[in-house]
Amino acid sequence: MWFFNSTPTHDERDDLLGRPSFNFRLQIILGFFTFFILSVVITIGAMLTISRIERKIETVSTWERFLYNIEQARRWEKNYFLYGTNLDDALESTANAQAILNENLHYLEQMSIPWPKEELMRDLALYQSSLKMLAPISLQEFNTADGRMAVEADLRRYGAQVVTEAAALAAKEHELIAKWLNIVQKVPVYFLIFLFFLMIYVARFLSLRFMQPLKQLVQHTQRIAKGDFTPVKPARKYRDEFTTVEVAINRMLRELESRQNSLIESHKLRAVGILTAGVAHELNNPLNNIMLSAHSLLEEYDELSKDEHTEMITDIIQETDRSRAIVHNLLDFTRENKSVMQPLDLSLLLNETAKLAFNQARVRGVAIQLDIEPELPAIRGDRQQLKQVFLNLVLNALDAVNKGGRIQLKARKQPNHRIIVEVEDNGCGIPPEVLPNIFDPFFTTKPVGKGTGLGLSVSHGIISNHGGRIEVASEQGRYSRFTVTLPWGATQTAATSDQRQPQEGAS
Amino acid sequence: MSIVAIISRHGRESAAIAGFTASRLGYRLVLMEDLVKSAAQRFQISEADLFRALKEPPVLQRLNTKPLRKHIALLEQTLCELMAGNQMVFCGYLGYPIFHEISHVLKVLVLAHPAAEAHPTTPPETTSSNGRGQVRKGRWFQRVYNARLDDPNLYDLTLNLDHMSTEEAADVIVNTLGQQRFRPMTYSMNCMGNLELACQVKSTIVDQVPDVEVKAHDGTVYIYAKAFKRGNRRKALQIKESVMHMEGVNYVEVIGEKELFEGM
Amino acid sequence: MKRPTVLLIDDEPIVGQRLKGTLEKLGCEVDVFQDPGKALDRIREKGFDIIVTDVMMPDVNGIQILEAAKAVNADAKVIIITGFATSDLARECMEKGAFDMIAKPFKPSDLRSMVVRAATEMGFTDIQER
Numbered sequence: 039m040w041f042f043n044s045t046p047t048h049d050e051r052d053d054l055l056g057r058p059s060f061n062f063r064l065q066i067i068l069g070f071f072t073f074f075i076l077s078v079v080i081t082i083g084a085m086l087t088i089s090r091i092e093r094k095i096e097t098v099s100t101w102e103r104f105l106y107n108i109e110q111a112r113r114w115e116k117n118y119f120l121y122g123t124n125l126d127d128a129l130e131s132t133a134n135a136q137a138i139l140n141e142n143l144h145y146l147e148q149m150s151i152p153w154p155k156e157e158l159m160r161d162l163a164l165y166q167s168s169l170k171m172l173a174p175i176s177l178q179e180f181n182t183a184d185g186r187m188a189v190e191a192d193l194r195r196y197g198a199q200v201v202t203e204a205a206a207l208a209a210k211e212h213e214l215i216a217k218w219l220n221i222v223q224k225v226p227v228y229f230l231i232f233l234f235f236l237m238i239y240v241a242r243f244l245s246l247r248f249m250q251p252l253k254q255l256v257q258h259t260q261r262i263a264k265g266d267f268t269p270v271k272p273a274r275k276y277r278d279e280f281t282t283v284e285v286a287i288n289r290m291l292r293e294l295e296s297r298q299n300s301l302i303e304s305h306k307l308r309a310v311g312i313l314t315a316g317v318a319h320e321l322n323n324p325l326n327n328i329m330l331s332a333h334s335l336l337e338e339y340d341e342l343s344k345d346e347h348t349e350m351i352t353d354i355i356q357e358t359d360r361s362r363a364i365v366h367n368l369l370d371f372t373r374e375n376k377s378v379m380q381p382l383d384l385s386l387l388l389n390e391t392a393k394l395a396f397n398q399a400r401v402r403g404v405a406i407q408l409d410i411e412p413e414l415p416a417i418r419g420d421r422q423q424l425k426q427v428f429l430n431l432v433l434n435a436l437d438a439v440n441k442g443g444r445i446q447l448k449a450r451k452q453p454n455h456r457i458i459v460e461v462e463d464n465g466c467g468i469p470p471e472v473l474p475n476i477f478d479p480f481f482t483t484k485p486v487g488k489g490t491g492l493g494l495s496v497s498h499g500i501i502s503n504h505g506g507r508i509e510v511a512s513e514q515g516r517y518s519r520f521t522v523t524l525p526w527g528a529t530q531t532a533a534t535s536d537q538r539q540p541q542e543g544a545s
Numbered sequence: 546m547s548i549v550a551i552i553s554r555h556g557r558e559s560a561a562i563a564g565f566t567a568s569r570l571g572y573r574l575v576l577m578e579d580l581v582k583s584a585a586q587r588f589q590i591s592e593a594d595l596f597r598a599l600k601e602p603p604v605l606q607r608l609n610t611k612p613l614r615k616h617i618a619l620l621e622q623t624l625c626e627l628m629a630g631n632q633m634v635f636c637g638y639l640g641y642p643i644f645h646e647i648s649h650v651l652k653v654l655v656l657a658h659p660a661a662e663a664h665p666t667t668p669p670e671t672t673s674s675n676g677r678g679q680v681r682k683g684r685w686f687q688r689v690y691n692a693r694l695d696d697p698n699l700y701d702l703t704l705n706l707d708h709m710s711t712e713e714a715a716d717v718i719v720n721t722l723g724q725q726r727f728r729p730m731t732y733s734m735n736c737m738g739n740l741e742l743a744c745q746v747k748s749t750i751v752d753q754v755p756d757v758e759v760k761a762h763d764g765t766v767y768i769y770a771k772a773f774k775r776g777n778r779r780k781a782l783q784i785k786e787s788v789m790h791m792e793g794v795n796y797v798e799v800i801g802e803k804e805l806f807e808g809m
Numbered sequence: 810m811k812r813p814t815v816l817l818i819d820d821e822p823i824v825g826q827r828l829k830g831t832l833e834k835l836g837c838e839v840d841v842f843q844d845p846g847k848a849l850d851r852i853r854e855k856g857f858d859i860i861v862t863d864v865m866m867p868d869v870n871g872i873q874i875l876e877a878a879k880a881v882n883a884d885a886k887v888i889i890i891t892g893f894a895t896s897d898l899a900r901e902c903m904e905k906g907a908f909d910m911i912a913k914p915f916k917p918s919d920l921r922s923m924v925v926r927a928a929t930e931m932g933f934t935d936i937q938e939r
Contacts, residue, residue: 318892318893319865319891319892319893320892321892322892322893322912322913322914323821323913325913325914326821326824326890326892326913326914326915327821327824327827329914329915329916330823330824330828330914330915330916331823331827333916333917333918334827334917337917337918338830338831350827353823357823397865400865400866400867401865401893403870645896647896648896648897648899648900648903724904725903725904725906726900726901726903726904727903728903730899730903730907730909730910730911731909731910731911731919731923732894732899732909732910732911732912733896733899733910735911735912736896
């Protein structure tokens with residue numbers, strides 16, 4: 039058996055397993071994790087924004103309280119100027135404003151939008167001091183005093199400034215709050231839209247990741263069903279759950295291949311068994327020649343001339359060589375050989391095949407005619423396996439013809455880089471109803487015990503592996519013709535991949 | 546000139562046919578008893594031992610089958626030696642593979658319906674012992690030759706005593722033997738010589754290698770035994786040595802297992 | 810004294826070369842053919858006493874030679890030499906009237922003794938092994 043094929047070749051496994059692992063579980067987990075992180079980011083963002091808005095609102099209310107107090111002070115101030123009352127109240131309100139500012143100074147510095155702290159403080163202080171300047175002066179004297187005008191102008195100016203600044207600040211903060219609220223409102227909508235597209239993308243990505251290897255597996259099984267046992271090669275960058283399936287398929291392929299090989303091997307032995315009759319005759323002839331020559335020498339040594347001695351001894355040597363060649367030819371066919379694709383001279387191969395079957399045909403009284411086009415281009419293939427295919431076809435033909443029958447073995451070049459080999463016999467033919475099944479395993483028309491029914495299916499497998507086709511045409515009672523088409527040259531490598539379409543049935 | 550081998554489970558009837566045939570042809574008659582007798586004389590062993598070998602087939606389960614095998618080999622050797630003179634009618638159930646290889650042996654199977662045994666004139670106890678004997682012979686044949694005694698494919702002629710008398714059966718045999726195809730020739734005589742040598746070798750070495758098969762061809766002896774398959778080089782050499790010196794042996798080939806093209 | 814005529818047919822030339830002399834020494838008149846077709850014509854032309862023929866030959870096989878020889882001269886002694894001897898072939902040849910058959914490889918003396926026996930049976934008295 040050709041165990042070399044079934045011994046675990048670790049390369050293909052390593053090819054598959056050597057890739058970095060990136061399995062689907064991880065991919066799914068990663069996808070969901072991304073969603074989760076995104077949601078967390080959004081939630082935290084929203085929370086932060088809301089707490090900031092809350093604080094902003096506080097700031098705004100501080101400013102508003104400040105503004106209120108200032109405005110209150112201004113009103114008291116106005117009353118003072120109109121009625122000479124409420125100066126204390128104005129001072130109190132200013133102090134309140136000052137207190138609010140002082141209390142929240144740190145907080146405001148941090149939280150508020152940039153504000154003209156010094157100016158505001160200065161203006162407030164100036165305002166306050168202006169107010170304080172009024173206190174010692176009685177209203178009456180104040181009304182008349184010249185200084186009153188100046189103080190009043192200062193008060194008005196500083197007061198107005200503080201009010202304007204505070205109001206601007208409050209308004210600005212309000213504006214900011216509105217802006218942030220707007221953001222807080224809009225972000226979830228954008229997030230939803232983003233999420234929608236992200237989900238579509240992730241779904242597409244994952245399903246593609248699932249579908250692609252599944253599709254590949256389907257392709258592999260179809261290819262295997264056609265008898266192509268080349269191992270599955272890594273098609274994706276990463277290792278995933280399908281890798282285990284692929285490794286299992288490769289293991290199965292090795293198993294199938296070794297089965298196929300042992301099938302081929304056992305078939306070969308069967309063919310050899312059939313050939314023994316021919317070989318016995320073929321080998322006994324030179325042996326007889328040796329025996330006769332040796333005995334003649336022994337009996338008539340003294341009567342014979344020296345030249346005759348030489349002649350007989352030369353005969354013995356030549357016939358020994360001939361015996362060796364016969365044994366070699368058979369051995370060559372039987373030897374368990376590594377399957378090697380090598381350039382082959384098809385006409386030589388067909389001649390050797392015919393030689394193997396020739397004596398068997400002679401025993402059966404059947405003529406084998408060779409019609410091989412000269413200078414056939416070399417093809418790439420496994421010599422033993424191809425020999426077996428053609429031998430099998432010839433032996434089948436031999437079974438189909440009667441005494442005096444004829445088997446033709448033809449080979450010719452075709453356009454489009456193909457060589458056609460035909461094995462035609464003028465025997466009993468193949469009934470049309472069995473013609474389509476003829477390449478199926480275990481299909482046989484021979485009586486139980488005579489044929490295993492594996493010959494043609496094995497042949498079909500071998501030819502498929504060579505990127506070729508095998509077809510049959512037959513007319514019952516007249517002829518059967520098996521046509522093997524093999525690629526050669528440049529098309530051969532391309533053809534090995536287009537071997538998926540075996541053409542069975544009548545052509 | 547030829548040989549008739551009548552093989553049957555039915556000892557009495559076939560012996561009768563063999564007797565008629567032999568007297569009609571003027572051939573020597575050899576029954577199983579005669580074979581045992583000459584073997585006993587030739588090899589100086591007791592007839593009882595030889596009869597035992599014909600009754601109990603050597604099966605693997607049973608211990609000490611060596612003497613049985615040896616005795617069968619000796620009987621076959623004796624049969625070959627008796628056949629060498631041709632003009633013989635043999636009747637029994639031994640030696641089927643020997644007859645099979647020789648073209649000038651007319652191989653006859655004699656069948657009889659059980660009714661023939663249960664003839665009113667035969668006492669019942671004889672019938673039953675005969676019945677047992679028939680089964681035993683069939684089993685013996687199966688065990689020793691791994692074939693069905695009653696398989697018509699093994700024979701040239703099958704005679705059914707339900708449809709003819711023993712005399713008529715003998716007539717048929719004599720007529721059939723008149724055909725040219727059963728004439729001996731150099732080739733078949735050589736085959737016989739080869740078989741005789743093979744039997745001789747086998748009976749010599751069967752003590753040492755019980756499960757052995759021997760073929761011979763013009764002085765070249767092929768010894769097939771699983772025992773030689775591995776490790777037993779010395780034993781194989783020993784066997785080779787002992788066979789080498791036998792008369793008529795030119796060359797000995799000891800082969801681990803009988804398989805065509807093994808090791809090629 | 811009339812000498813027995815022997816026809817030797819084998820597609821192997823050495824067979825003829827080695828056996829012609831040894832048979833002639835017995836006192837036979839020997840014709841050797843490698844082409845069985847031509848041998849067949851020769852048999853029809855001139856009946857031989859003894860015919861030695863191979864079985865498996867291109868175009869015409871030994872059985873056909875045997876049948877033709879027996880048709881021409883029913884008393885002719887046909888000796889079959891074959892590289893593929895079987896019990897069935899032996900019986901077929903004998904049934905078709907062959908005198909004897911031997912498997913290849915054989916010794917010249919084997920054939921000589923067969924030819925001597927055949928010649929003696931045909932009434933040639935002075936054919937003897939040395």
